[in-house]
Amino acid sequence: MARKTYRTSETVDFIVVGSGAAGGIVARELARAGNSVVVMEQGPRLASHEFEHDELKYRFLSGITNDPATSPQSFRSDPAQKAAPVAGRNPLTYAKVVGGSSSHFNANFWRLHEIDFIERSRLGAIAGADLVDWPITYAELEPYYTKVEWEVGVSGLAGASPFDPPRSKPYPMPPLPVKASGVLFERGARKLGLHPFPAPMAINSVEYKGRSPCIQCGLCGGFACEVEAKGSSVWTVIPEAEATGKCEVRANAYVFRIGMNKAGRATGVHYFDRDKKEQFQKARAVVVCANGSETPRLLLNSATGSFAQGLANSSGAVGKYLMFNKGGSAAARFDKPLNEYKGANVTRIMHDYYDSDPKRGFYGGGGFDARSGGPLTWGQSVPKGTPSWGPGFKEYLESYTYWMTVAGHGTSLAVETNRVDIDPELKDTWGVPAMRVTYKDHPDDISHANWQVERAVEIMDAAGASQIVPGEVGNTSGGVHLLGTCRMGNDPRTSVVDKYHRSHDVKNLFLCDGSSMVTSGRGQPTQTIEALAFRAGEFIAKFARANEI
Amino acid sequence: MELPTASRRKFLVAIANLGSTGWIAMNWPQIAYAAQHGGHSDANDAPPTRLNTLSPAEAADIEAIAGQIVPSGKTPGAKEARVIYFIDNALGSFFGAQLPSFRQGMAEFQGRFAKAHGGKPFAAASDAMQIAWLHDVDRTPFFMAVRRLTVLGLIALPKYGGNSDYAGWNLLGVENNHSWMPPFGFYDTDYPGFEPYPGTKPYTA
Numbered sequence: 001m002a003r004k005t006y007r008t009s010e011t012v013d014f015i016v017v018g019s020g021a022a023g024g025i026v027a028r029e030l031a032r033a034g035n036s037v038v039v040m041e042q043g044p045r046l047a048s049h050e051f052e053h054d055e056l057k058y059r060f061l062s063g064i065t066n067d068p069a070t071s072p073q074s075f076r077s078d079p080a081q082k083a084a085p086v087a088g089r090n091p092l093t094y095a096k097v098v099g100g101s102s103s104h105f106n107a108n109f110w111r112l113h114e115i116d117f118i119e120r121s122r123l124g125a126i127a128g129a130d131l132v133d134w135p136i137t138y139a140e141l142e143p144y145y146t147k148v149e150w151e152v153g154v155s156g157l158a159g160a161s162p163f164d165p166p167r168s169k170p171y172p173m174p175p176l177p178v179k180a181s182g183v184l185f186e187r188g189a190r191k192l193g194l195h196p197f198p199a200p201m202a203i204n205s206v207e208y209k210g211r212s213p214c215i216q217c218g219l220c221g222g223f224a225c226e227v228e229a230k231g232s233s234v235w236t237v238i239p240e241a242e243a244t245g246k247c248e249v250r251a252n253a254y255v256f257r258i259g260m261n262k263a264g265r266a267t268g269v270h271y272f273d274r275d276k277k278e279q280f281q282k283a284r285a286v287v288v289c290a291n292g293s294e295t296p297r298l299l300l301n302s303a304t305g306s307f308a309q310g311l312a313n314s315s316g317a318v319g320k321y322l323m324f325n326k327g328g329s330a331a332a333r334f335d336k337p338l339n340e341y342k343g344a345n346v347t348r349i350m351h352d353y354y355d356s357d358p359k360r361g362f363y364g365g366g367g368f369d370a371r372s373g374g375p376l377t378w379g380q381s382v383p384k385g386t387p388s389w390g391p392g393f394k395e396y397l398e399s400y401t402y403w404m405t406v407a408g409h410g411t412s413l414a415v416e417t418n419r420v421d422i423d424p425e426l427k428d429t430w431g432v433p434a435m436r437v438t439y440k441d442h443p444d445d446i447s448h449a450n451w452q453v454e455r456a457v458e459i460m461d462a463a464g465a466s467q468i469v470p471g472e473v474g475n476t477s478g479g480v481h482l483l484g485t486c487r488m489g490n491d492p493r494t495s496v497v498d499k500y501h502r503s504h505d506v507k508n509l510f511l512c513d514g515s516s517m518v519t520s521g522r523g524q525p526t527q528t529i530e531a532l533a534f535r536a537g538e539f540i541a542k543f544a545r546a547n548e549i
Numbered sequence: 550m551e552l553p554t555a556s557r558r559k560f561l562v563a564i565a566n567l568g569s570t571g572w573i574a575m576n577w578p579q580i581a582y583a584a585q586h587g588g589h590s591d592a593n594d595a596p597p598t599r600l601n602t603l604s605p606a607e608a609a610d611i612e613a614i615a616g617q618i619v620p621s622g623k624t625p626g627a628k629e630a631r632v633i634y635f636i637d638n639a640l641g642s643f644f645g646a647q648l649p650s651f652r653q654g655m656a657e658f659q660g661r662f663a664k665a666h667g668g669k670p671f672a673a674a675s676d677a678m679q680i681a682w683l684h685d686v687d688r689t690p691f692f693m694a695v696r697r698l699t700v701l702g703l704i705a706l707p708k709y710g711g712n713s714d715y716a717g718w719n720l721l722g723v724e725n726n727h728s729w730m731p732p733f734g735f736y737d738t739d740y741p742g743f744e745p746y747p748g749t750k751p752y753t754a
Contacts, residue, residue, distance in 0.1 A: 180734035336735035
């Protein structure tokens with residue numbers, strides 16, 4: 001079937017900016033409800049066989065991620081400093097292809113727990129942070145978590161963790177086969193009285209919805225899946241959106257400004273096409289799902305006379321409260337080969353330390369998993385005391401298959417001065433003002449990460465590791481979990497979107513992605529972003545039917 | 550269908566054991582295509598065989614430094630992995646922006662070594678002299694750059710120039726296959742299965 005296309009002069013019902021974890025789902029839900037939809041994706045559309053087993057390309061050369069050479073960003077840790085352009089890898093990294101970052105994620109699909117939505121009520125205010133409750137509860141989001149698991153496809157074992165939040169259905173697929181790292185992690189954690197369990201992953205363990213089971217190639221994080229076993233939007237919801245005959249996915253379409261009329265309504269989007277020629281697509285409403293870095297940048301770059309501080313920014317919160325998922329880890333060497341380069345990245349996780357415990361003296365909680373890096377990434381650094389060149393270094397290289405990592409994934413507090421805004425000088429190759437990132441860890445995030453390092457060391461010691469290398473907790477200078485920059489809330493004075501993802505200021509402008517998140521959760525945000533997207537898509541479609549957009 | 554390399558023959562077996570027969574039959578052409586074009590194709594993307602960026606004298610010194618970072622011996626080192634071809638290729642293309650500062654660092658390195666050794670180039674010095682000199686300079690940005698490039702060249706795909714005949718992967722113990730089946734390593738071989746915790750009731754669809 002030929003894919004549907006729309007002319008720019010046609011007024012479509014919805015433009016969805018971004019084709020990733022959220023954008024693909026919102027587009028499918030709106031198109032299935034009968035709306036005409038154009039999805040704008042700044043990157044290209046690649047076929048599955050075009051993704052390669054090439055660690056250099058994807059981890060070192062911005063193969064499918066935002067490239068600092070063409071899309072630069074600046075960074076500073078102190079708002080009083082002048083931000084400096086960053087070379088090598090952008091502070092805020094995301095995949096720039098149809099499917100967005102769902103194309104290259106590791107596919108760890110953890111639900112948030114009930115506590116994530118009500119921490120301010122439970123814990124009170126935290127000095128130096130803006131911890132607030134979500135405007136929705138876990139119970140309200142639960143049906144959509146289940147929808148993600150069944151519509152996108154998640155493998156796992158329901159009820160295995162004593163700490164699991166309530167769920168209405170089991171996972172549709174059994175867990176992936178355990179790896180050596182999972183076995184050792186489980187061994188060590190159980191010895192300590194902890195409760196590791198099979199990792200829920202958006203990777204097919206069996207054939208599911210016409211897509212392949214995982215071939216255990218070992219290249220998940222940073223790579224896209226050439227057999228389509230990973231639950232990336234480009235293989236899951238986007239083809240379903242297109243199958244409605246109502247949805248066009250327009251690749252190489254870089255939206256740089258939202259069009260507005262004098263009545264304060266969005267009229268469409270200005271974008272550069274593949275030839276860098278400026279275009280304008282008309283629409284009744286716009287949904288921005290461009291990720292936690294590009295969504296606030298687009299709003300701030302869309303400032304007009306009546307929205308001088310940026311679109312939908314009467315609260316001043318657009319771009320503020322940037323969060324990642326701070327964590328601490330430990331690497332460990334064992335006596336026999338683990339061969340961690342084989343198999344899906346993560347097979348066991350643990351949530352015993354999920355909740356924040358005031359007895360520790362700081363805020364923070366998280367989960368742990370067993371994982372490893374690809375050989376090229378692993379070989380770049382050596383543990384303290386190991387020679388970085390010469391025969392000793394060569395011996396270390398020969399030990400690659402004997403290593404694994406226990407990684408803690410935790411909370412980052414929302415801090416008003418941690419933010420994305422517009423650099424006053426830097427521009428990208430299209431001439432669009434670049435983003436400036438300001439970030440400094442809250443002291444509790446550092447304390448919690450160090451605490452996680454200690455727990456990771458304990459687990460590997462209990463597992464019988466012959467050498468343990470505690471991770472070093474440094475100052476965060478960027479990340480891939482891009483959260484909180486257009487937070488949802490009931491109060492238009494302190495939040496950007498309401499609980500249905502409608503911007504408080506512009507009736508026909510909706511925002512849904514990691515930017516909507518109010519707290520960071522514990523390390524793995526994508527399933528929450530997708531649950532929010534299913535929920536947003538459902539409500540926005542209702543609003544459209546009721547002529548309320 | 551016979552595939553041209555051992556890795557792809559194994560891939561065929563692995564994929565056949567993983568999926569349902571119907572799915573494989575229906576999707577085999579796409580899977581085979583992905584395997585052949587998914588970065589594991591020995592026939593495509595032939596590695597560079599000439600030095601295009603560095604002069605012979607520069608290349609000789611860089612190769613000598615790389616050879617001390619990952620020395621030859623019972624197993625292949627950086628020289629046998631032809632890391633110099635990766636470095637030359639990288640500095641002439643995707644890391645081209647680094648070439649001016651790299652050349653500046655190299656000129657300083659070469660100049661100082663020659664001055665201290667009566668004009669002798671680094672590549673012509675004995676192993677002992679090279680190692681002693683590198684211990685003095687192994688915190689300089691230039692040495693760090695060569696080290697980084699050496700490790701990248703050792704492990705990146707052979708199409709980029711290094712990791713010749715997968716010498717780097719062999720050193721690390723990484724087998725050249727497109728896919729795998731469990732057990733993957735020693736410790737998961739006899740895993741008895743997940744044992745539920747008291748009070749929990751795991752359930753499946």
